[in-house]
Amino acid sequence: MRKMNNKSAASMLKITLVALLMVPTMLAIPTSEPAVASPMINVSSGALTPPPPPEPSIHSLANTRELGHIYQAVGALIPGGGLSAIVNTKTMTYTAMKTLSVDYRLERWTGTAWVTFKTNSNNATNTNLLNAASDWTVMPGYYYRVTSIHTAYDGSTTETSKHVSGTVLF
Numbered sequence: 296m297r298k299m300n301n302k303s304a305a306s307m308l309k310i311t312l313v314a315l316l317m318v319p320t321m322l323a324i325p326t327s328e329p330a331v332a333s334p335m336i337n338v339s340s341g342a343l344t345p346p347p348p349p350e351p352s353i354h355s356l357a358n359t360r361e362l363g364h365i366y367q368a369v370g371a372l373i374p375g376g377g378l379s380a381i382v383n384t385k386t387m388t389y390t391a392m393k394t395l396s397v398d399y400r401l402e403r404w405t406g407t408a409w410v411t412f413k414t415n416s417n418n419a420t421n422t423n424l425l426n427a428a429s430d431w432t433v434m435p436g437y438y439y440r441v442t443s444i445h446t447a448y449d450g451s452t453t454e455t456s457k458h459v460s461g462t463v464l465f
Contacts, residue, residue, distance in 0.1 A: 342464055343436035344406035350459055363447075364388045368456035370399050370443030372463050380433045380465065382415075386425040386445040386456075393450045394418060395425040399443035403434070404462070412439065438462045 367387040375381040384397045396418035402409040417427035425445075433439055441460040446453060 340464060341436055342438065344404055344438065346464075347404045347409070347438055347440075347462055363454040364390070364392060364449060365445060365447050365454055365456045368397075368443070368445035368458050370397075370441040370458050370460050372401070372439060372441045372460050374463060374465065375430060378432050378435060378465060380431050380439060380463070382429045382431065382441050384417075384425075384427045384441070384443045384445070386447070388423045388447050391421055391423045392447045394420055394446075394448040395422060396446045396448075397425060397427050397443055398446075399427065399429075399441055401429075401431055401433070402440050402442055404438035404440075409440070409442075433465045435465055438464050 365386065366389050367385060370382065370384040373381040373383065380401060382399060382401060384399050386395050386397050388395065396416065398416040399414070400411045401413040403412040412433070413429070413431045415427070415429045417425065419425045440462045441458075443458045443460075445456045445458065447455075
């Protein structure tokens with residue numbers, strides 16, 4: 296094994312010491328942000344408002360059949376190109392229902408609150424599946440989301456489920 300001279304050992308020691316002092320800085324984990332809208336507008340994104348605060352997750356799949364008739368209740372917002380906002384909703388039950396319905400709305404973030412931009416509804420009878428869709432033109436520079444209320448009626452009892460989609464900046 297080769298012998299190191301003192302200068303080489305000192306240099307290695309300095310490099311190792313600097314590297315070890317840098318590790319905590321590189322491994323710093325940012326703290327979570329509070330659930331409020333940012334006061335700064337991200338100009339590079341084209342947004343006219345600060346982004347909305349994160350929403351709590353609302354589960355759209357039932358874990359067990361004991362929860363009721365509705366198995367799946369979802370609404371999705373998909374950019375369709377340009378200023379086209381495509382809204383797709385799906386309501387699925389374990390068995391055929393006398394009536395399935397969905398009321399959904401496209402909401403726009405004002406910077407402080409969600410406001411209804413467009414609404415629609417759809418229903419079907421004697422089925423376990425209801426798909427509904429809309430294609431709406433939106434205003435650029437705003438955040439949008441879909442809120443949908445899904446309802447299943449078996450002839451004697453009514454069950455509802457609410458779903459809120461993620462946000463999309465147009």
